[in-house]
Amino acid sequence: MDIDSERARKLAAELPGSAARVCDITDESAVREMFASLPTLDVLVNNAGIGLVGGLEETQLPDFQRLFRVNVEGAFLVTRYAMPLLVASHGSIVNIGSVAGMIGVKRRFAYCATKGAIIAMTRQLAVDYPTQIRVNCICPATVDTPFVEAYLEKYHKHEKEKMRAELNQRQPIGRLGQPVEIAHLALYLSSAEAAFVTGSVVTIDGGWTAA
Secondary structure, eight states: OBSOHHHHHHHHHHSTTOOOOBOOTTOHHHHHHHHHTOSOOSEEEEOOOOOOOBOGGGOOHHHHHHHHIIIIIHHHHHHHHHHHHHHHHTOEEEEEOOGGGTSOOTTBHHHHHHHHHHHHHHHHHHHHSTTTOEEEEEEEOOBSSHHHHHHHHHHOTTSHHHHHHHHHHHSTTSSOBOHHHHHHHHHHHHSGGGTTOOSOEEEESTTGGGO
């Protein structure tokens, strides 16, 4: 499920048995209609997110609101309309948070605020639905994704390799995370092997929050 129809359909073509659904998660009617079209749902992964570089005094209200609209309100709408299906299946929710929701990251005021909200939402849902569903949150450090490439292109176009090296070294392990590593953790949290895991906030951060 994505707002980018071309890339979503391309990915679906690579995954046997999958299908792409195009949906703007900030549009309540679109989200409602999308979930109304699903007969069943076992696992929901809330993975949509955008970022912003800037401290408090650099952050403009429209940008702050835009981050909350996508990162927090989007997750709220998707979860709200998915919930009846998940309760019916005793399903699982995996929210993708960030270490930025657990610690302060320089010049990431709005982003830290949104990811802190995702962590709080995860724990609250686990309390409200203790036996009906499981809800957990994955908090990665910097992962080598198009999200990072877009950041480098926007803010460090003329020094990409220098900044890429700094991003690698920001994790004590000395490298960026890989998407497949996050996916394996999401797979575990969605599986029967994790039946006793709910309300957890799990870091996968190369040692960042331990340092």
